[in-house]
Amino acid sequence: MRTAYGVETVRAAERALMAELPEGALMRRAAAGLAAVCAGLLGRVYGSRLVLLVGSGDNGGDALYAGAYLARRGARVGAVLLAAGRAHAGGLAALLGAGGRALDTGAEAYAQLAAADLVLDGITGIGGHGGLRPDAVPPARAARESGAVVVAVDLPSGVEAGDGTVRGEALRADVTVTFGAYKPGLLIDPAAGYTGAVRLVDIGLGPYLPDVPEAEALQHADVARLLPVPAGESDKYRRGLVGVVAGSAKYPGAAVLAVAGALRGGAGGVRYVGPGGPAVLARFPETLVSEGTPAEAGRVQAWAVGPGLAEGPGLDDVLASDVPVLIDADALRTLDAAAVRARTAPTVLTPHAGEAAALLGAERAEVEAGRLAAVREIAARYGATVLLKGSTTLVAGPAPDVPVRVNPTGTSWLATAGSGDVLSGLTGSLLAAGFAPRDAASVGAYLHGLAARLAADGAPLAAHDVADHLPAAWRNVTGGA
Numbered sequence: 001m002r003t004a005y006g007v008e009t010v011r012a013a014e015r016a017l018m019a020e021l022p023e024g025a026l027m028r029r030a031a032a033g034l035a036a037v038c039a040g041l042l043g044r045v046y047g048s049r050l051v052l053l054v055g056s057g058d059n060g061g062d063a064l065y066a067g068a069y070l071a072r073r074g075a076r077v078g079a080v081l082l083a084a085g086r087a088h089a090g091g092l093a094a095l096l097g098a099g100g101r102a103l104d105t106g107a108e109a110y111a112q113l114a115a116a117d118l119v120l121d122g123i124t125g126i127g128g129h130g131g132l133r134p135d136a137v138p139p140a141r142a143a144r145e146s147g148a149v150v151v152a153v154d155l156p157s158g159v160e161a162g163d164g165t166v167r168g169e170a171l172r173a174d175v176t177v178t179f180g181a182y183k184p185g186l187l188i189d190p191a192a193g194y195t196g197a198v199r200l201v202d203i204g205l206g207p208y209l210p211d212v213p214e215a216e217a218l219q220h221a222d223v224a225r226l227l228p229v230p231a232g233e234s235d236k237y238r239r240g241l242v243g244v245v246a247g248s249a250k251y252p253g254a255a256v257l258a259v260a261g262a263l264r265g266g267a268g269g270v271r272y273v274g275p276g277g278p279a280v281l282a283r284f285p286e287t288l289v290s291e292g293t294p295a296e297a298g299r300v301q302a303w304a305v306g307p308g309l310a311e312g313p314g315l316d317d318v319l320a321s322d323v324p325v326l327i328d329a330d331a332l333r334t335l336d337a338a339a340v341r342a343r344t345a346p347t348v349l350t351p352h353a354g355e356a357a358a359l360l361g362a363e364r365a366e367v368e369a370g371r372l373a374a375v376r377e378i379a380a381r382y383g384a385t386v387l388l389k390g391s392t393t394l395v396a397g398p399a400p401d402v403p404v405r406v407n408p409t410g411t412s413w414l415a416t417a418g419s420g421d422v423l424s425g426l427t428g429s430l431l432a433a434g435f436a437p438r439d440a441a442s443v444g445a446y447l448h449g450l451a452a453r454l455a456a457d458g459a460p461l462a463a464h465d466v467a468d469h470l471p472a473a474w475r476n477v478t479g480g481a
């Protein structure tokens with residue numbers, strides 16, 4: 001599991017650790033780790049050309065101390081002081097003492113940036129807000145346009161550490177060297193798109209961090225542990241039946257795609273309820289098709305309702321049931337929060353940003369600008385587990401003290417019609433197979449993203465390709481066991 005801690009939590013842990021260390025020791029520890037990563041990237045430090053972009057805070061201090069280490073090993077280091085007179089005093093003295101040079105933002109800075117092998121971005125870290133300030137933008141752009149490797153100190157400058165938003169211009173890095181712990185912004189888009197490869201430097205913060213992180217991202221091993229392996233005595237009922245309520249005369253394809261996902265999610269069987277029965281059976285003869293309403297259909301262990309659904313009794317019936325329910329797409333637009341909160345079994349909502357805005361009675365732009373806050377707010381208001389789709393899919397449970405799961409497997413190729421229908425069926429199937437709601441949603445998103453990556457392989461894909469690659473994704477996670 002990859003864990004991420006919010007800014008205040010990291011600061012509190014740093015304070016507690018610093019109280020036990022000599023003055024400045026923690027920053028020097030961070031800088032030594034940073035310098036080691038840079039040395040590895042450079043290959044040969046002696047004679048290499050480094051430029052430091054130095055802001056007014058401790059993030060700049062890290063860059064200056066790391067620059068001093070590398071200058072002592074023979075690198076030529078120039079530090080562009082973006083906040084003249086306010087650079088970290090100890091760091092600047094160390095750099096100058098090691099033979100580095102301080103520069104203002106004049107022509108020489110740009111000449112050095114153009115010729116640099118490596119640029120260290122120490123403009124802002126966890127203390128930065130609101131994107132790069134105007135005076136930092138031209139040197140940041142020059143760094144990006146040079147052929148240098150750009151290494152972000154702690155975070156790419158200009159991104160919000162706490163929630164992954166980018167509220168102005170930010171400097172895109174090739175590598176981000178972060179200290180002590182991941183911050184949510186390193187995992188959540190759009191900020192996560194600015195980090196390049198992330199390297200975590202241990203500065204001894206571990207014992208001072210709380211057990212429960214703010215956000216976490218499943219890794220292959222976590223998903224492999226959660227996926228069920230049918231035992232010898234399993235039969236289809238023990239493995240769970242998932243009921244799919246989807247599709248309409250207008251959208252018959254949604255029924256087929258939701259069933260396609262459900263068949264690959266580990267449930268023992270799929271019961272389809274809706275007007276798309278003939279289309280579903282033509283493609284998947286193994287489906288149990290029920291006429292009539294969900295209430296009239298046989299027993300299932302979970303329902304997935306919503307993809308391509310027109311008006312009908314489907315939603316009310318499944319809400320009244322005593323099994324886990326996943327609600328997606330059109331069914332979200334008319335959802336009554338009180339009816340969801342009153343349910344005795346878990347509910348999972350899977351909105352995209354537009355549907356999330358409808359659930360909150362907010363503007364879509366508001367959701368886009370604060371996805372972490374939005375997913376938590378919907379989960380709290382509806383008393384449900386919420387999977388907010390997007391370039392980084394987020395999953396929040398109804399309890400406030402449980403980490404938000406960040407899906408690491410997404411790909412922009414997934415932004416294709418019908419891919420959400422596959423995810424609904426898949427996640428519903430995991431619920432029927434007995435997964436806890438937060439696990440069902442986050443494992444569903446993980447396998448779905450991985451299947452899309454395998455299917456796309458660098459080319460556009462269709463939603464049914466994602467469904468077809470779910471078994472390959474499952475094998476990829478479990479090692480084919």
Ligand SMILES: NC(=O)C1=CN([C@@H]2O[C@H](COP(=O)(O)OP(=O)(O)OC[C@H]3O[C@@H](n4cnc5c(N)ncnc54)[C@H](O)[C@@H]3O)[C@@H](O)[C@H]2O)[C@@H](O)CC1
Binds near residue numbers: 015026028154
């Ligand atoms: N606290 C500690 O013990 C440690 C802190 N470390 C470093 O310290 C950083 C945090 O330092 P600070 O709290 O001083 O904050 P930062 O250095 O991240 O940034 C705050 C400074 O940047 C300015 N600033 C804010 N927004 C800006 C913007 N949009 N554009 C330009 N300037 C802006 C502020 O005026 C302030 O002076 C961490 O990210 C990490 O790099 C590390 O050395 C590890 C130890």
Ligand SMILES: [K+]
Binds near residue numbers: 059122124153156
């Ligand atoms: K930075």
